[in-house]
Amino acid sequence: MDADILIRGCIILPMNGxxxxxxxxIAIKGRSIVYVGRASGAExxxxxxxxDAKGMAAMPGLVNTHTHIPMTIFRGIAEDxxxxxxxxxxxxxxxxxxxxxxxxxxxxxxxxxMIKSGTTCFADMYFFEDAVARAVAESGLRAVLSWGIxxxxxxxxxxxxxxxxxxxxxxxxxxxxxxIHARLAPHSVYTCSPELLSEVRSQANRLGVGIHIHLSESxxxxxxxxxxxxVTPVEHLEKLGFLGPDVLAAHCVxxxxxxxRILARRGVxxxxxxxxxxxxxxxxxxxxxxxxxxxxxxxxxxxxxxxxTLDMLECTKIASILQKVRYGDPTVMPVEAALRxxxxxxxxxxxxxxxxxxxxxxxxxxxxxxxLRKPHLTPNHNTAANILYSARGSDVDTVIVDGKILMEGRxxxxxxxxxxxxKARDTAHKIVQE
Amino acid sequence: MDADILIRGCIILPMNGxxxxxxxxIAIKGRSIVYVGRASGAExxxxxxxxDAKGMAAMPGLVNTHTHIPMTIFRGIAEDxxxxxxxxxxxxxxxxxxxxxxxxxxxxxxxxxMIKSGTTCFADMYFFEDAVARAVAESGLRAVLSWGIxxxxxxxxxxxxxxxxxxxxxxxxxxxxxxIHARLAPHSVYTCSPELLSEVRSQANRLGVGIHIHLSESxxxxxxxxxxxxVTPVEHLEKLGFLGPDVLAAHCVxxxxxxxRILARRGVxxxxxxxxxxxxxxxxxxxxxxxxxxxxxxxxxxxxxxxxTLDMLECTKIASILQKVRYGDPTVMPVEAALRxxxxxxxxxxxxxxxxxxxxxxxxxxxxxxxLRKPHLTPNHNTAANILYSARGSDVDTVIVDGKILMEGRxxxxxxxxxxxxKARDTAHKIVQE
Numbered sequence: 001m002d003a004d005i006l007i008r009g010c011i012i013l014p015m016n017g018x019x020x021x022x023x024x025x026i027a028i029k030g031r032s033i034v035y036v037g038r039a040s041g042a043e044x045x046x047x048x049x050x051x052d053a054k055g056m057a058a059m060p061g062l063v064n065t066h067t068h069i070p071m072t073i074f075r076g077i078a079e080d081x082x083x084x085x086x087x088x089x090x091x092x093x094x095x096x097x098x099x100x101x102x103x104x105x106x107x108x109x110x111x112x113x114m115i116k117s118g119t120t121c122f123a124d125m126y127f128f129e130d131a132v133a134r135a136v137a138e139s140g141l142r143a144v145l146s147w148g149i150x151x152x153x154x155x156x157x158x159x160x161x162x163x164x165x166x167x168x169x170x171x172x173x174x175x176x177x178x179x180i181h182a183r184l185a186p187h188s189v190y191t192c193s194p195e196l197l198s199e200v201r202s203q204a205n206r207l208g209v210g211i212h213i214h215l216s217e218s219x220x221x222x223x224x225x226x227x228x229x230x231v232t233p234v235e236h237l238e239k240l241g242f243l244g245p246d247v248l249a250a251h252c253v254x255x256x257x258x259x260x261r262i263l264a265r266r267g268v269x270x271x272x273x274x275x276x277x278x279x280x281x282x283x284x285x286x287x288x289x290x291x292x293x294x295x296x297x298x299x300x301x302x303x304x305x306x307x308x309t310l311d312m313l314e315c316t317k318i319a320s321i322l323q324k325v326r327y328g329d330p331t332v333m334p335v336e337a338a339l340r341x342x343x344x345x346x347x348x349x350x351x352x353x354x355x356x357x358x359x360x361x362x363x364x365x366x367x368x369x370x371x372l373r374k375p376h377l378t379p380n381h382n383t384a385a386n387i388l389y390s391a392r393g394s395d396v397d398t399v400i401v402d403g404k405i406l407m408e409g410r411x412x413x414x415x416x417x418x419x420x421x422x423k424a425r426d427t428a429h430k431i432v433q434e
Numbered sequence: 435m436d437a438d439i440l441i442r443g444c445i446i447l448p449m450n451g452x453x454x455x456x457x458x459x460i461a462i463k464g465r466s467i468v469y470v471g472r473a474s475g476a477e478x479x480x481x482x483x484x485x486d487a488k489g490m491a492a493m494p495g496l497v498n499t500h501t502h503i504p505m506t507i508f509r510g511i512a513e514d515x516x517x518x519x520x521x522x523x524x525x526x527x528x529x530x531x532x533x534x535x536x537x538x539x540x541x542x543x544x545x546x547x548m549i550k551s552g553t554t555c556f557a558d559m560y561f562f563e564d565a566v567a568r569a570v571a572e573s574g575l576r577a578v579l580s581w582g583i584x585x586x587x588x589x590x591x592x593x594x595x596x597x598x599x600x601x602x603x604x605x606x607x608x609x610x611x612x613x614i615h616a617r618l619a620p621h622s623v624y625t626c627s628p629e630l631l632s633e634v635r636s637q638a639n640r641l642g643v644g645i646h647i648h649l650s651e652s653x654x655x656x657x658x659x660x661x662x663x664x665v666t667p668v669e670h671l672e673k674l675g676f677l678g679p680d681v682l683a684a685h686c687v688x689x690x691x692x693x694x695r696i697l698a699r700r701g702v703x704x705x706x707x708x709x710x711x712x713x714x715x716x717x718x719x720x721x722x723x724x725x726x727x728x729x730x731x732x733x734x735x736x737x738x739x740x741x742x743t744l745d746m747l748e749c750t751k752i753a754s755i756l757q758k759v760r761y762g763d764p765t766v767m768p769v770e771a772a773l774r775x776x777x778x779x780x781x782x783x784x785x786x787x788x789x790x791x792x793x794x795x796x797x798x799x800x801x802x803x804x805x806l807r808k809p810h811l812t813p814n815h816n817t818a819a820n821i822l823y824s825a826r827g828s829d830v831d832t833v834i835v836d837g838k839i840l841m842e843g844r845x846x847x848x849x850x851x852x853x854x855x856x857k858a859r860d861t862a863h864k865i866v867q868e
Contacts, residue, residue, distance in 0.1 A: 116809055376745065425814075
């Protein structure tokens with residue numbers, strides 16, 4: 001068999017329910033995986049490019065299911081504040097000043113940070129989203145992107161942003177054989193009217209794209225919605241006929257048991273944002289219960305202004321220990337389940353489980369190599385546990401997306417690290433000083 | 435002025451209540467800091483060794499106030515289990531097989547990992563603690579070490595381990611001008627009888643050393659103690675006349691309001707172990723309340739078999755976000771307070787605040803340089819926030835303890851990284867296979 005890339009000598013965690021493969025090999029042809037197994041079984045494979053991965057672990061790339069990557073430029077700008085003060089006093093006034101170029105440089109920085117920490121696919125929601133799409137196209141990452149729709153009481157603004165979101169989807173959905181997918185992204189039930197939400201639902205059906213929305217993040221949101229509509233945010237969306245398996249709901253921190261049953265029944269997908277929900281004092285989502293009810297849940301960092309990184313390994317560790325302390329039970333969300341949530345779970349949540357999320361022949365070649373030869377990853381009694389609880393983004397050595405090497409030996413191939421960092425730094429300082 | 439080392443061009447976070455110093459300089463002579471201030475004010479300082487720290491932040495070394503570093507060799511060995519099953523089914527049977535050499539190689543790995551992640555001082559409790567002390571002596575780290583005292587119903591075992599703990603203190607307390615301090619370490623109120631605890635108190639007074647104990651870690655411990663003695667673990671120690679400012683109590687997860695008042699009144703110091711308490715489903719200690727009552731609190735990783743790293747930057751981030759979610763309030767444990775807890779707070783907790791914990795002339799030169807020129811640390815709106823929420827151990831470039839450079843450009847000077855990793859790996863595999 002011929003292949004473009006052959007990776008040999010690593011421990012493989014395929015994340016498809018089978019155990020680790022010792023001394024494994026992975027062959028890639030074009031955009032796809034053509035072999036996963038023991039190195040001894042790959043001897044007949046001739047590849048243009050050999051990667052010696054001895055001492056490393058190979059696993060599917062990490063999938064970040066909810067973020068706003070241009071917000072890298074606001075990292076650390078407003079700490080230890082309530083969500084309301086953070087948004088109203090700092091973030092919104094600064095966002096009002098952003099140009100499309102600013103968003104682009106912030107997005108490039110986010111892409112660079114994600115590549116350097118092992119994320120291969122992410123779901124984003126922001127404005128000037130074309131700038132994010134351009135950054136993704138250049139960086140080689142896979143993404144599900146949305147232009148945010150927000151009304152905040154002004155119907156005209158809702159119309160314009162919906163139009164932006166629709167046109168963005170038309171421009172970018174399916175780009176580069178599906179490396180970019182688009183969705184419509186109404187911000188939330190408290191910033192979009194029922195009429196606007198219904199219109200979003202119809203447009204999504206017409207376009208055949210999914211929906212990405214913030215849902216039940218804060219106690220305030222639930223109280224506000226209950227006061228206005230007499231029902232919870234989830235019930236409100238249910239009554240509008242809005243919910244379905246193509247809806248990605250970010251946060252879901254404050255849910256009733258009934259809300260969880262509705263999400264399960266409708267096949268709604270959930271993005272669990274453990275770090276920012278804790279950091280903003282929002283709470284800990286009842287993820288393990290949802291998981292057991294059959295709801296697909298992925299892990300998410302949220303925007304880097306409220307986390308403050310895009311490091312999915314850090315985030316998945318925090319995701320896991322927060323569930324354990326939430327339920328007072330260390331057996332909850334065990335190692336395999338946590339890593340699966342960060343890979344295959346994320347793929348399912350984005351509707352991409354046929355393309356990515358596991359290492360199997362036929363799937364797109366989105367994978368990472370983690371260098372295990374580090375003091376904090378020694379000894380290696382349990383590779384999966386070492387990756388979940390001890391590894392950090394900085395241990396990721398190699399990143400491949402869609403069969404293309406984006407990073408090798410920690411050298412990013414698709415972006416100039418120095419240039420991206422400098423441009424983002426200049427942009428950030430300009431915004432603050434204006 | 436003459437100095438041995440002059441560090442120039444960094445942003446300095448002195449952690450003494452004053453703000454960051456831009457374009458700063460730090461001069462070191464012998465074991466001590468002799469200058470901290472603007473680089474422009476250091477022009478008259480002649481140093482043998484210049485460190486160009488442009489693009490870096492300098493701060494006091496991180497202080498890990500409770501761990502069991504030889505347990506590095508058990509990293510990842512028993513996951514997703516209850517504390518009881520983890521201890522009884524895996525850890526204790528394996529520990530019974532450990533030789534002094536095994537403990538030594540595990541301790542060396544722990545020292546290596548700490549240097550590589552910016553910890554300069556730590557408090558340890560284990561057995562064969564001389565092996566830990568030898569590793570610390572070689573590595574150049576600062577430490578407060580204790581041989582654990584455990585009785586578990588057998589008075590003779592209590593006597594022997596107390597004797598070990600006392601003799602260890604006599605051998606090592608004050609080593610290398612105070613680079614190593616010793617303490618007596620009764621394991622807990624549920625594994626030591628009241629008579630043994632009283633004897634430990636007398637011996638500590640006689641030797642002039644502090645005490646290190648696990649306290650109110652689990653609900654089970656509190657219930658057990660209440661059943662046996664009719665009082666909480668804290669009240670039990672109070673009745674024994676055991677508590678005082680030289681007592682370091684690790685965990686303190688399950689405290690009553692009365693317990694907290696006793697700790698505050700007696701000046702007891704607390705080691706907050708956020709990650710392992712969450713991971714084992716124990717809970718989140720009420721640290722912010724204790725802090726506001728005037729209790730000195732430090733951050734701790736606990737042993738690497740239940741965390742699973744010794745990375746204090748990771749741990750301090752988790753410490754902070756857990757307090758915020760515990761109280762549902764993002765203003766709790768703000769950036770400066772969290773970093774202070776990991777440095778000066780830790781120093782106070784170990785009774786070393788006159789020697790270390792801040793960057794000030796006259797203090798011992800225990801400090802780290804963090805390389806800020808990374809995508810995930812860009813932009814730098816707030817250096818302290820970037821360090822707390824975005825930096826990881828792998829961003830630490832240089833580590834100095836007692837005026838000696840232990841790591842520079844991530845190259846460890848005092849230990850052979852390759853050899854330590856290999857020895858620890860072999861030891862770990864031997865233990866499991868025996």
